[in-house]
Amino acid sequence: MNVETGSRLEDVPPGAPFEPAPPVPTWTATIGTGIARPVRRLFHRHTAFLDKFAFVLVALLVVVAIVGVFFQPYNPFDVDTRTALLPPSAAHLFGTDDVGRDVLSRILAGAALTLLSAAAIVLLSALIGVVVASVAAVLPRWADETIMRACDIFMSIPSLVLALGLAAALGPSLTSIIVAMVMASWPSTARLTRGILRETMTASFVESARILGVSRFRLMLRHVLPNSLDAIYVQASMEISGTIVMISGLAFLGVGAPPPSPDWGSMIAQGQQYITTAWWISLFPGLAITIGAIAFGLVGDAVRTFVDPASRRF
Template sequence: MNVSDTAAMSWREWLQSERPASRSQARLGRAYMTWRRFSGNGLAMIGLLIILALVLVAILAGVLAPYSPVIGDLRSALQPPGAAHWMGTDEQGRDILSRIIYGSRVTLYVIVLVALIAAPIGLLVGTVAGYAGGWTDAILMRITDIFLAFPKLILALAFVAALGPGIEHAIIAIAITSWPPYARIARAETLTVRNSDYIKAVEIMGASPFRIVLRHVMPMCISSLIVRVTLDMAGIIIIAAGLGFLGLGAQPPLPEWGSMIASGRRFILDQWWVAAMPGMAILIVSLGFNLLGDGLRDALDPRSSGQ
């Protein structure tokens, strides 16, 4: 055994120590064990690779795209997939591959902003309701129930109709309809830890309710929230594509996958690639988020088998 193998073994033993000497060692050890459980799941790794590919394609769109996503040539309109255009062209002669590549930026933009808006709102509402209880819990949960009573797409359509079409308005509408499930999860997690010994100890030490919720309750809800947000990304992509399909999301000439399917539905029988290619992109990315979410759930859930 050489020196590098010995060092790697010592590092693994340090991370897996049952008696960590510091808080940093405990955190690194938990992260290492979580990654080992996650990396042992082949489907989860496939999902991670799909999402990483989406991010890289979005970042390098200007390098990867062979043509302009908005400028076409009518002489090349509705060409089938071939050497010049790997995914064919649309009715305006624009390269579909280039539009899908640039459309990944729009998809990633929607995903990130919706997660940054909806997850904190749901986390705050759920933890406050679960910790405060009483009338605060009843009011916040009844508001949550009202939002949950409507299908997400229908509610998003109503908000976009009120705000007007556009990618920013679509993001706001999707975020408004996405936070209630996160609030439910955060409330359930809060109810399980609200009466625990360490929360009582913090209360006896004189910590304010705000500090208890922010520093001690919310961190306990993060892992469940991450899993739910990841699993919800596929639904968010489909809702965003649905709004784009109806002309209420990203507006032309912005290359958005839903609007690309809408423009190709007129040619679905003869020029199938115009609608099928962006549809495949939605399918693959949605599948990637579902596989990633399932893997995170298995890795982060302490009750999972084999841990």
């Protein structure tokens, strides 16, 4: 049937040229044209701006952590009850806590403590996970399955519960948090890495190397593992955000570095009883945790998009 006239094809005179009906415009056909095009451009610019903003914010946090080690407006450990519970002012930008310590100074001193602890936990977890996954990949099938089932058993326990139990058993200290969180995190890293290695081992260049007689250990070190590191980088960059939150959560629950350590989670716990009268004691450390988690989360997403362009939405 002719779309424009409504006549049937058999009504067309013999010998007349056939003119197909114009395509009916659909929503999917208009993507990238008309109003959708500036929306797409705006989204791309907005995404690029978020990526740049995230990297700048992380760089500022690192600078603050480095500077905070050597410079604070006041000594973060000095106790002066005469200046206790002072609200934010020109003298104390973030106010003082219940024993007169400057909140800003303690946040600056705790920045390096929190960020370095998060980086150490992610690095150690990734290192142990990659080693375990690589060893499992070159061992016989039964050993590989045994190691992965052990990882599944660890992963069946919530990470926070496992880390809390281990940290409580080891005693309240920063070292206890690091050890507990590494023990709770490496099984998931090993499980993910083993899946990536298994996928890489099916690639054609790996099969070619195996046919040429390359040993399993050399095949893993020279071909499989180097071509699987991108996904491991992405996983590590995205875990820093959650690690910062978990470190602060464990410190809030009382299994972190003992007082007077300027840990952000401990500062929130110390100020919770003054939340209605001296809100600044808990608010500003909470904002520091939030900013750090969001910044590293955005950076992890940007790294994932850079490594895997197929993950882009548009």
